[in-house]
Amino acid sequence: MLHSFQSFSLGASRLPRAMRLTALAAGLLALLPSCSKDDEPTTPTVTAPDRLSVPQAALHPEGIQWDEANKRFIVSSRTKGFIGTVKDDSTFAQLADEQRLISTIGVNLDAGRNRVLVAVSDNGVNPGRTSAATLRKRAALAIFNNTTGALLNYVDLGGLPAAATYPNHFANDIAVDKDGNAYVTDSNAPIIYKVDPQGAASVFLTSPQFDAGAAFGLNGIVYHPDGYLIVAKANTGTLFKVPIATPGSFTTVTNAAGLSLTGADGLLLTDPQTLLLVSGSQSTVYRLNSTDAWANVRSTGTFATGAVSPTTITKRGNDAYVLYPYTATSPRFKIVKVSF
Incomplete structure (x- = not known):
């Protein structure tokens, strides 16, 4: 050479x-070694899993939220009471707990205010914390710091004078508006509660139309950016549109296709015209659409979950994930991407 x-x-x-x-x-x-784009360092693409199987025995989660900032799901627990998190590798960690958390149901992540809001009830499935004083009477809202898990506030709802006339209570799901006001459904009383950012609670709306007798009544609730709530009644599958400014003028959403939505549980508004509704009793996630500001609704797709007792649903990027709690004694639970 x-x-x-x-x-x-x-x-x-x-x-x-x-x-x-x-x-x-x-x-x-x-004489120099060759170099190409293939030799340059690359950032690996992180792909969200289609499903997570979480080995947490007898947790029986009811509510779920995706926490984008921390890349984790937040889940509740009917049988343990505490709030937990799940990473994409299915690892589970406890985020928050408090002795008054008997059964935690709906979860709402108010990311802009770094708060996790949790509906608290007692239907007797957490033997370590239930009592005669709280059984079927507990309805509360617990608020935690999303970073530290510290309790920020605990608000009694069922004990409000306007709610005390009803013997039974079950705080179920939560929506938060742009001003930080929280709205909580009661499945055992015909009530929607309101809790302002300072923690002051009131009965936002009550109506005989919300009464379900001995059945489960009001359940899922979401806030629409145009200034109203969409609320589901489980035993009938009815949807209500409730204006924030004038709640007494609420209307029933007309089901244009005559579709049965009984068993309606978690709701997710993916865009102003599209609502995902989980029906636990039908083992189905419905995709609903409205082009007239939720005066009427029609179905544009379904996702069958199988016999897994699906409850609530959350948005992650452009995808939606539904929660499979199975039963109160199951060795694990699953979080599954929805496809239509």
């Missing part, structure tokens, strides 16, 4: 200086 390079150099001495330099540079480059 040395001999060839010297010969090349002698021959090149007869060329003009600029051409000699160009040829010399080309020869040196040929």
Whole structure:
């Protein structure tokens, strides 16, 4: 190789200086190792899993929220009471707990205010914390710091004077409006509660139309950016549109297709015209659409879950994930991406 390079150099001495330099540079480059885009460091693409199987025995979660900032799901527990988190590798960790958390039901992540809001009830499935004083009477809202898990507030709802006339209570689901006001459904009383950002509680709306007798009544609730709530009644599958400014003028959403939505549980508004509704008793997630500000609704797709007792649903990027709690004694629970 040395001999060839010297010969090349002698021959090149007869060329003009600029051409000699160009040829010399080309020869040196040929001796260097090659480099391509394939050798450059790349950032691996993180793909969200289609399903997570979480080995937490007898947790029986009811509510779920995706926490984008911390890349984790937040879940409740009917049988343990505490609030937990789940990473994409299915690892589980406890986020928050408090002795008054008998059964935690609906969860709402108010990310802008770094709060986790949790509906608290007692239907007797947590033997370590239930009591005669709270059984079927507990309805409360617990609020935690999402970073530290510290309790920020605990608000009694069922004990409000306007709610005390009803013997039974079950705080179920939560929606939060743009101003930080929380709205909580009561499945055993015909009530929607309101808790302002300072923790002051009131009965936001009550109506005989919400009464379900001994059955489960009001359940899922979501806030629409146009200034109203959409609320589901489980025993009939009825949807209500409730204006924030004038709740007494609420209307029933007309089911244009005559579709049965009985067993309605968790609700997720994926865009102003699209609502996902989980029906636990039908083992189905319905995709509903409205083009007239939720005066009427029609079905545009379904997702069958199988016999897994699906409850609530959350948005993660452009995807939605539904919670499979199975039963109160199951060795695990699952979080599954919905596809239509």
